[in-house]
Amino acid sequence: MATTRRELLHGLAVGGGAFALGSQANAQERLTGDMIRCSEGLFGIDYTDTEVEQMIVGLDDWAENAARLRAIDQPNSLQPATTFDPRLPGVSYNLPQGGSNTVPDITPGSVPSRDVDIAFSSAWKQSKWLRAGQISSERLTRIYLDRIEQFGGELECFVTVTPELAIEQARAADAALARGEHAGPIQGVPYALKDIIDVAGIRSTWGATPYQDRIAEDDAAVYQRLRDAGAVLLGKSTSGAIAYNDLWFGGLTRNPWNPNEGSSGSSAGSASAVGAGLASFAIGTETLGSIVSPSHRCGTTGLRPTFGRVSRAGAMALCWSLDKIGPITREVADAALILDVLNGYDVADASSLDTSFNVDWRADTSSLRVGYLPGDFENAAAPDQAALQAVRGIGCELVEISLPDLPYGALGTVVEVEAAAAFEELTLSGEDDSLRWQEPNAWPNTWRRARLRSAVDYVNVDRFRRDVCEVMANIFDRCDVVIGPNFASNMLLITNFTGHPSLIFRSGFVERTLNPLTASGAARQEQTYRLPHGTSLWGPLFGEDQLLLLGREIESRLHVAGERPGQFS
DSSP states (O other): OOOOHHHHHHTBOSGGGTTOBOTTSOTTOOOOHHHHHHHHHHHTOOOOHHHHHHHHTTHHHHHHHHHHHHTSOOOTTOOOSSOOOOOOTTOOOOOOOSOOOOSOSSOOOOOOSSHHHHHTSOHHHHHHHHHTTSSOHHHHHHHHHHHHHHHHHHHTOEEEEOHHHHHHHHHHHHHHHHTTOOOOTTTTOEEEEETTBOOTTSBOOTTOGGGTTOBOSSOOHHHHHHHHTTOEEEEEEOOOTTSOSSEETTEEOEETTEEEEEOOSSSHHHHHHHHTTSSSEEEEEESSSTTHHHHHHHTOEEEEOOTTSBOOTTBOOSOTTTOEEEEEESSHHHHHHHHHHHBOOOTTSTTOOOOOOOOOTTSOGGGOEEEEOGGGGTSOOHHHHHHHHHHHHHTOEEEEOOOOOOOGGGGHHHHHHHHHHHTHHHHHHTGGGGSSOOSTTSHHHHHHHHTTSOHHHHHHHHHHHHHHHHHHHHHHHHOSEEEEETTSTTHHHHHHHHTOOEEEEEEEEEEEEOOOOTTOOOOOOSOEEEEEEEEEEEOSTTOHHHHHHHHHHHHHHHOOTTOOOGGGO
16 A cells, blocks of 8 residues: 555654654655665765664654654644743843833824725824724724725735624723723724634634634733723734735735735735725734735835734744734834733743833934945835935934845744644645645745754754844944845844844835736736835834834835825725
8 A cells, every 4th residue: 555645744753864764654664774875965964884874773763753743732832842032141131111101292183074084094093082082983993894894805805804893892992981991092993913813702714724714712812912902803814824925715815005916925914904994003923024025015014023022822823933923004103002002921922021112202313323234225216215314314323234144044944944843734634735825935845845954954043043143233232223125135034033123114105016916827017006115124122112213203204104005095
């Protein structure tokens, strides 16, 4: 009888022993010296015949242990014993002091007469109108529910809408406000929650065919914090399957500025919904660009917090040492309101850190030292150039920085290996074939490839990661913030692995071609369109306040944040 894919993979040894077959596989297949020699080129090793013969002894036992390990139920929520801490030994970190008052101390103006203008208003303005009794949460919620019904299908940005729960929470917020009970600045403000974050009794599908009927049993920590702060859940926004890209089991989420293009991802629905005015704000997640990329595409603001600042308990784990949760908004100031609610230690997340957050909007941004990589701006897009010029206009000290020539791309091993471990069952069972995206860079192939990574190499990549943390610490000894194009010079890659926070804000518009739809196989067309463009700020660990201060000041000078996508406004 032929060995099945599950039987074969179930018996493969871990890491560099990938060619050892255990008892779950065909009993005739045992490890031979020729098998090890065939693997030498893959792992960059060269052993003598004697060494190879010695290696064979005991490797079949490794395979048996691997098979027994895989028979143990290890749910996605089970965290590894080894955890990543972005803080360096012996280094002290400056944490924002003072009380929490993240709402800008300015007048929001009157409530607009048109529903569409209310829908596109910033969260901090809505917060002040709600607190003053100028608008009810129920009215605000119904405006968004109506817009979701009108536009959500075209954008494919919600997998589940929760109108009954939303109205219930909105009425509760109105009643509490009427009694003078203030839970915080987002009380009564409606939002969308990325569909990899659990809400008990509601589908949490992770965007993937194998989990499309999954019903969450418990509330995620992030949802609990938002609920306790009085925010109103409109529904679950789409996630690219297993937190990758914009293609999910039921559709492909669209860019509101041109629905012929995908929204990018994996916080696809969160960015699309906020960009189209279907929610006041949304919650996204990032492992390696999943807040930044869709925010860049959809013209939204995205704040990726310091690793460990926001609890991931109750959210799908993709990469335990990389996953972050943060807000997606239409203005920079709104991100501060949301982070203030999300911030906080949680014993249920092994990587959670006990840290404070505050932002003083009255602080002088001209005193900030802003680093930049000169080469990144030589051929940068006009909006990136404009953002850098705005920093000059503020009066900040500009500091030229450089990155040492190191193999930063090797860090990607961590994503591949951790994700392959988190979703091993899909690979072993063959259910990965049910995922809609089946290209070389898609998860199914990445997970299969990850099984050929050497465990020794993986540990050394992790050690190299600590070196890169030192590199970034040295950079932030010289400057308070770094500015740059989102995808230049490996800064997005590096700062995700070092745990440093990032803020992307809309810096302008560019004429460009559309990106082909995910998995369509289509070629890029020559016609260009006017589409939004974002620029990134990166900060020291726990330095989100500096990112927000500078980002808001740049935003106010560029005058591009208020423009809306035409067909949804």
